[in-house]
Amino acid sequence: MTRHKKFLKSEKAKIKLKGAKLPKGLNVTKTEFKVRKIVIRDQIKEPTIVDGTIVRSNIKDLLSKLQHHNSSSRNEGLHFLNEIITNHPQETSKHLGAIIQGISQLALDIEKDVRKECFKALNLVFASQTSNLISPFFNIITSYLRCAMTHINIQIQEDSLLFLDCLLMYSPSLVASNSDIIFSCFLDMISKLRTEAKPDRTLTTNVGRKLTGVKWRSKVLDRLLGILKAFVAHRKHASMEIQMDVDQASNTVIDDAFKLPIEQTIMGGSLQKTQFSFDDRNDFFISSVRKQLNRNCDLPLLFRKTGCVATANASNLLMERDEGQKFQKYVEILMPLLFETWMEARPASNSKKSTAEFINEDVCISNEAAFTLKFTIEIIEQLLEFIQMCDHDVNNDDLIKWFRKRYSQEFSNQFLNEFPYRQTDGFKGSKRKSKGMATEQDVFEAGGQKCIQQNLNIAFVFWTLSKNSRSNQSLKTVIEFIKESLACVDSYGTDVLQILVKVLRTILVDNSQERLDTTSEIKELLSTVVVLYQRGKFPKEIRTRILIILCDIVLDHKLYIAYGxxxxxxxxxxxxxxxxxxxxxxxxxxxxxxxxxxxxxxxxxxxxxxxxxxxxxxxxxxxxxxxxxxxxxxxxxxxxxxxxxxxxxxxxxxxxxxxxxxxxxxxxxxxxxxx
Incomplete structure (x- = not known):
């Protein structure tokens, strides 16, 4: 049987379905169907016009876009939000709280590009708005900053320093007023508690970071130094305002004081200034009543602080004492960490050499160690300045005496045994070709090859701390270095010159009376300064300040006689x-x-x-x-x-x-x- 016959037989064997066929015209497939329209709302939305310019999206939509799961969408939202912040600061101020909240939370974003764009947006917000407008929302900013500084993700923790840079650049006063909140986070970034029961800390190892431990701590100490500078500047500004209030109160004249008895004038009510016309033919007397003398003054305040001013009372004094005690606790935690940080960064000392053998031999340190030394000494200097301000406010020197007794010897052991310092030579070439070595630019940024800035700061701190020290060898070493520095004073920059003037004032004026009888080198240093001034060797920037130092010595009769x-x-x-x-x-x-x-x-x-x-x-x-x-x-x-x-x-x-x-x-x- 052929294949065709088999096919026909199988076809006949199939079951045939019987039914009526559709009439002609009805057996056509219908192609008509009904569907709903697909509407994309963002495509038909009209653009917002602000100040005659088109804004692609409104602020609320962009803030919602910042919470999108896609990082590209978050980046795009930040980009468009930056345009609004830059071009329309008035619109930004209307939604300032929501904008700060939305941008700040991206500091914790897992994507590095989003975090960078977030910090750019924060820079624009702080630059376009005043501190008074940002102040109500600053607690939101500090909350996210603290979360970033203590984050488990190391990259987020490192980028938190960029977050802090934004705040220090545009709102240092707000950072200063909230510094006690941020301070503990700094400690957690470089150290940990030894035991839970005691506040003592120890440095942590740098596991999982691309940076070395020394370089990472230098970055953290750099920002800590920025906060301390802002804190000291904020305190100085507050002290100036108080002094202005005192001066204004001192010069206040009671209205009609020459007509009424003083007692009636004091009880009479408000203080007002009065204009008087003077007649030189008659005697004219005015009773000058000082406003600050009309207030009740508690005995503890009277004996602890000179002058009971209008803005200061017993509660303010207690607050200042509490602030000094709180700062003392911070110092007790921070100073051992600073010493430990420098011990890790400095070169290994040769125990066979004595201190005298190091006088004529500069110790070479690495570029990382130079940065660490720079930040460490400047932090100690800021701590000293704030301690002196606290003592001045309560009219005693308890804090500075405690600081000298506690850390003077330790400071000398850590920093003076190998003084003065210098850096190793930098790589002469580009950063790309240096293969991790410090370039000449790095050496310059760290204080130069001779580390003149660090060495001068060490001299200043040492001389301030060692007021009653009897270590003549260390004193002579420091004075010898200052004399060598004066030999090339015309080659220094402005920053170094400012430090040099401060050191000279500390040695020659502030702390010289106690040591003139035992240290003849101070007189030799003064002779050198006088000769250089007469020869016109001092640069123009500090020539007047050197003249004022010499004038202060002349004004102090005992000091003038002691020098000769x-x-x-x-x-x-x-x-x-x-x-x-x-x-x-x-x-x-x-x-x-x-x-x-x-x-x-x-x-x-x-x-x-x-x-x-x-x-x-x-x-x-x-x-x-x-x-x-x-x-x-x-x-x-x-x-x-x-x-x-x-x-x-x-x-x-x-x-x-x-x-x-x-x-x-x-x-x-x-x-x-x-x-």
């Missing part, structure tokens, strides 16, 4: 010539008045030689920083009262030349003749 008058003889002979210059410092003028009252023979002799040039310069001279020039010019003219043979030129030409200054000269001359 011979050191100042050549310098005193050049001082009257300063009055022939167009600008004079009021501090220098005060020194001149003091020297004339003391009848200093050297100064008066050269003042008499320069009197004609000084009088001719009176119309042109300006006293720096003062608006009332007439009163200060009177101080210059008063110097001539102490000259033995002085008679002013009374020609009409000289009178016309001097103008308003001539009546003052004539009056001083009349008084001199009378006496």
């Amino acid at each position: 008058q011979n050191i100042f003889s050549n310098w005193l002979s050049t001082l009257p010539k300063l009055l022939c210059q167009p600008y004079v410092s009021p501090h220098v003028l005060k020194t001149f008045s003091h020297l004339t009252r003391q009848k200093n023979p050297i100064f008066i002799k050269h003042l008499e030689e320069s009197k004609d040039a000084i009088i001719a310069n009176l119309p042109q001279v300006n006293i720096i920083g003062l608006t009332n020039q007439t009163q200060e010019k009177q101080e210059i003219i008063n110097l001539f009262f102490w000259l033995k043979s002085w008679k002013p030129d009374q020609s009409e030409a000289r009178k016309n030349q001097l103008g308003n200054e001539w009546p003052m000269i004539e009056k001083v001359f009349q008084i001199k003749n009378y006496y």
